[in-house]
Amino acid sequence: MSALWRSSERAAAACVRALGGPAAKWLSRIVGFSMCASVKYGSRGPALIPRMKTKHRVYYIALFSVVLLGLIATGAFQFWPHSIESAAEWSVDRRSVHDAPLVRLPANSPIPERGDLSCRMHTCFNVYSCGYNPKNRIKVYIYPLQRYVDELGTPISSTGLSREYNELLSAISDSDFYTDDVSRACLLVPSIDVLNQNSLRVRETAQALAMLPRWDRGTNHLLFNMLPGGPPDYNTALDVPRDKALLAGGGFSTWTYRQGYDVSIPVYSPLSAEVDLPERPPGPRRYFILSSQTALHREYRGELERLKEENGEAVLLLDKCSNLSQGAVSSRKRCYKSQVFDYPQILQESSFCVVLRGARLGQAILSDVLQAGCVPVILADSYILPFSEVLDWKRASVVIPEDKLPEIYTILKGIPHRQVEEMQRQARWFWDAYFRSMKAIGLTTLQIINDRIYPYAARSYEQWNNPPVVQWSSVNSPLFLPLIPPRSPGFTAVVLTYDRVESLFRVITEISKVPSLAKLLVVWNNQNKSPPEESLWPKINVPLKVVRTKENKLSNRFFPYDEIETEAVLAIDDDIIMLTSDELQFGYEVWREFPDRLVGYPGRLHLWDHEMGKWKYESEWTNEVSMVLTGAAFYHKYFNYLYTYKMPGDIKNWVDAHMNCEDIAMNFLVANITGKAPIKVTPRKKFKCPECTAIDGLSLDQTHMVERSECINKFASVFGTMPLKVVEHRADPVLYKDDFPEKLKSFPNIGSL
């Protein structure tokens, strides 16, 4: 009952979110419950309701409706006034920060310890509060906003809650990391804004942190800071004593960064929101190197100027403008001598953009540079790059020691063009996904911590680093290890049959001659007729199993039966009697060399029909192959598993409904997941091909071709792409047709018609 109750609540909660009000909440609780009850019915319905006597059914339904209506009415009357009131409160969504409760910090209020440099997840983080959950997702709690003042009433921060921190907290609050229940929280985020250390009073801020009700020496608390340190020292981590709290910091150096504990985050650039820079396709740019930072150390500027002298036009060295016309925003202009350039637009005109350290290591300009799709050249020794725990910066940036600044031109010239283009694309993608807003920065930080707590469910390198266009086109074969499986386990032949017993027996007898056959599995797809008695079956040397199916479906042939114990499966129709034992054995040998491909006998091709503007199926004598028919093909059992459980869209049902094209679907599936073409083995022979069975006239044949073409078009649209790969080769034995004594050949009987 409790499970039932929870699910009804969840349904109700979903409704509430949709309707957005307590009135709806109550209503939906009720509806949700009844809905749930009927769902419960639904699962048993067909078995239960029709068998009930009609009289009783009417009675129950009537009773239930009356109760339900009554309840709704009562609920409505009882809670109507409250509901209106609450709804009003919900609609007045906008509040003022000045309404937040004021907290006065006593002067002697305790201060947390300084950050402990030896903190790691297993020492300072309380993992018990995160717990095990099936979603593998941490829960994050945000403290309600409070305004802290010292004893004299002076606020502890000059900005209070900043726009950026507010955005960050809203984003967390809207995400599914958020929980409003502090007792369920794994991570706690204070609402005390410490993004910029310069705008806060360090000691008082620390006191405020220590006053947080669940502070507990900062355990599981996460602080966000982008501008750490302050004059004159500019420490690379927030100076506010914070004990065990995790720090998401924007300018870590190797000395302050606790690897695996802190998170290095970018310094947010406000230009991200202000300026819309459309993505430029990767390629060469007008300038090779651009420096646009205004506050550069004179030594660096000197070195850059020397670089400019040596390389002329290729290097553009900008500085702030000294005499701008009135009204121009100085932060949006840069100058070279008297030339004025728009910033950040000018960044798009260069292949590489220099990001030098300032007083701090983390620079907001990094974000601008990435946004412009310019490859950052980062010169900031010991700087921990943003999100370096998961992002592969080597594919998006060039990191050069500060001492090598004079050599950057030579170093950058050594980078291959295509690499530069990839970096440009990658740079923009990093900005898009992880830099563009406070929301992106905040949620990425949480995801990184989430990955640490549930490492076995962590996002993969590809998920973090591949831009969508690469995600889409790249393939990572599930059978990626180059293994040539041993011959000995052999293969399992799976024969799909309906009622052609005679032909089936011939096929069985033929296949049983193949040396590497390990087992024969007959999939009996005829529900109206039992398979012949055991005594009638051909006597063969390997185990023979008959599986009776519940429904006559084509997908039964690709089911990953437990009876298939070998890796290799030979799918074969019950009328393929013309393949010789040598041909089959050779097919198995070829499959061993290509266990991740379909290895089959009759080959087929897909073509683009320019007139019709769609794909066409071709079975004529072609010089190319992009599919092999599964009427006779070897493949890995894993593909059975994929076909049955991972086939995209409705393809599986569609195939079963149309009783056709299961082989094309299999070819699509394998090509899509491996990115590889099938292998056709041995010469063409006269197949009483599966698609020709029961087809006599030309017209029928044409219908068949039209159907098969339709399949290809249907599948291509479901896959969203045409995964099939065309090749011009087939596999033959090494000595096939060579002038060599036949009896010395391993596979002499190949290609007989």
Place this chain on the structure above:
Amino acid sequence: MRAAGPMQAKKRYLMLMLLSSGACFVLLLCFGGDPAARQGRVNRRAVRGSPRGGRPRDRAQPWPRFSDPLQRFAPAAPAGDRLETEEEEERSRRRHAQPDGDASAGARCSMDSCFDFSACARSRSGFKVYVYPRHKGEKISESYQNVLSAIEGSRFYTADPAEACLFVLSLDTLDRDQLSPQYVHNLKTKVQSQPLWNGGRNHLVFNLYSGTWPDYAEDLGFDAGRAMVAKASVGTEKFRPNFDVSIPLFSREHPRTGGERGSLRCNTIPPFRKYTLVFKGKRYLTGIGSDTRNALYHIHNAEDMVLLTTCKHGKDWQRHKDERCDWDNAEYDRYDYKEMLHNSTFCLVPRGRRLGSFRFLEALQAACIPVVLSNGWELPFSEIMDWNMAAVIGDERLLLQIPSIVRTIRPEKILALRQQTQFLWEAYFSSVEKIVLTTLEIVRDRVLRHASRSSLMWNRLPGGLFALPQYSTYLGDFPFYYAQLGTRPERRFTAVIHVVTPLVSQSQPILKLLAAVSRSQYCAQILILWNCNRPLPPKHRWPPTAVPVTVLEGHGKVMSSRFLPYDTIATDAVLSLDEDTVLSTTEVDFAFTVWLSFPERIVGYPARSHYWDANKERWGYTSKWTNDYSMVLTGAALYHKYYHYLYTHYLPASLKSMVDQLVNCEDILMNFLVSAVTRLPPIKVTQKKQYKETMMGQTSRASRWADPDHFAQRQTCMNKFAGWFGSMPLVHSQMRLDPVLFKDQVSILRKKYRDIERP
């Protein structure tokens, strides 16, 4: 159907109950209300009533939407922080360089502060390693001997300390456990007295064991100072990220080169093995590292989770024994470690006294996915290796969750994890040499950071030791990553023709070859490598061709020069040709379309095979017509340009000079190399005429093929090469790729590559 009667009645009652209880619930809800929700409502009111009521509550509102104009977190200055004063300006430059001579400086070392990069600029390659000469009478363990010889055999080795960028001590630092017989005494003074020690700057110290009973503190017994420490079982607190290197713990028996292959032979589906999770090892009753092992019995179920411990170890185990010991010991003896290792999906790798254990590598090799329970262990090569792809990293504190975690891992994930264990084992761990080379490559990547490997190059086949970033940092320039990038190789090739005889007549085979190759639609350029001792023929002697022809004088006129990575080669694919090769345009075209499908392999025409000669206990070479092959001759073969680079820069000088001296075996060496990288056989494609076999005897010149020593040499080469690679990388194939309609009974006009079958 009548039999179902009582059932139905039952169901009816059930439904009635369901309904009425449902109704009750709804009523309860309406009148009683959900206490939590009620409270929430009350709280909300309370907040509204007294906004200053800062009393902590258990449930909070979602973050509100504020209507106030909020300030920015930072002033909108052009740069994040302006430099206003001279003082600040000073600080913005290399403030973080640490003062020299600070004794504790070593503890917080990073490459920027403790490593002298300028030392690496002294040699052209930018990264050379020097090993101190070994002193007589200094005892060195076998393992350390292996480490040193691996470095000396690597291409980074230099005997000249002046051009070295990294220094390795000849003092055995592997075992720093004072109770160990291998322990070297007085290491402190010995190290300090090393002439080039310089506080450890630019040194790399290898260590497997440090500290000892009872606290096993990671103490080397000497001050490594600014030296990088490549250490096993290292804890995250002591580990200096991007400075130290975490290496795996390996046993004394770990082979120096080659090493055993991973034990995975096939990818079975479903991937589950007999056991789900196993462990068999010592249980420490007290002291450091005992907690987890003492608790393992909680998750043992003697069925699919078999976690066995024994108390029987050490001299006085009886003294510490607890009430579970006897039962544990009995259960322990019932199972065989090796059997469990190979028949389990997951292997628990808990910490022992130290953080790492041999078990980790054993599990990796056995394709048993390691479930690491060792809090604070910096996993081996963590800097570059994505262990989430090959292992499950657990938390000792959550031991009891481990069974449910491993049970929820999906079959496809298990398949991937398992394959990755095999890849990592074979690429980085199977021999001391690989472990050492990986360590050196990691340091090299830090030194030459702008030309370093991306994470993908480390964690995807064929691995970082075969993907050299000096060649290119662009993944698309390698033959391995087309699928990952979603790209394809370029549809053009460069023909490189190796010439050793002077050009005298217009009927020489090379001229026909030139014409045939240049007519290929995929041919972008032809490179003639003039390795003949006569001067270059004048330009007009070469026939006019549709593609550009470049003539290059061979470097030193040696065999290896045919595999130099010439900058002139502008395409991904190289068609390597001997001057006497007979090929038609059609054959070239077809072979190239095949190569496009297998860009990481050699695709060629004439093939050769190897076999194990059991009588002579060595590898044999055969050029006879056989039903399988494992090499294709590079006198006519297509492969990726990258293999030129690997041949020249990866292979040791000893093998290349052997080839040069014999003027033979270069093709065998190339096949060894490519198969070692891909672990796959080359691909033979069909060809009209029988190459070489027919050529032999026809040519009047002193062909190297006619030399009787030639064959014997090749046999010797094979064995020498296999020795260097540590194992036999060649793999047999039984198939040849032909055009789809090859010799089919169909009109020849229908065939695209019809010339191949014309007599």
